[in-house]
Amino acid sequence: MATDGVEGLYLETHNWGRTVAFWQQLGFVLEFETDHRSGQLRHPAGGPYLFVAERPATKPPEWYPVVTAPDAAGFEPPAGATVEVPFTPQHWGVVEMILRDPDGRRVSVQAPLPEGVEAPPSHG
16 A cells, blocks of 8 residues: 655754744744644645654754555555564554665654554653
8 A cells, every 4th residue: 555645754853942943934833842842843835744853962863754654554565665663553643653765764654543542641
């Protein structure tokens, strides 16, 4: 099964405030902020959302695309991909699989929670 395309981009930062201000100056609007220095921005003209999360300065910041699939059970990882983390329930109400593409880049594949599966409690 194919995905529905790129839904968003996950971006890590060492400075939440400066990074959010940067994207706001490019026209993005903060949709919500969590209580642990992360949140989501979206451009009024459309396109993928940006989810920004602050990480310690000791960890190099990373970024990766978030693609959505209509159903985790029907999703088949593409040839050449390595499954780093199988579909796992997440606190934001989806199951997420982390793939590595042929060059080793991370890709998040997210699908709705299956019937009867509950999201774990939120952290923060």
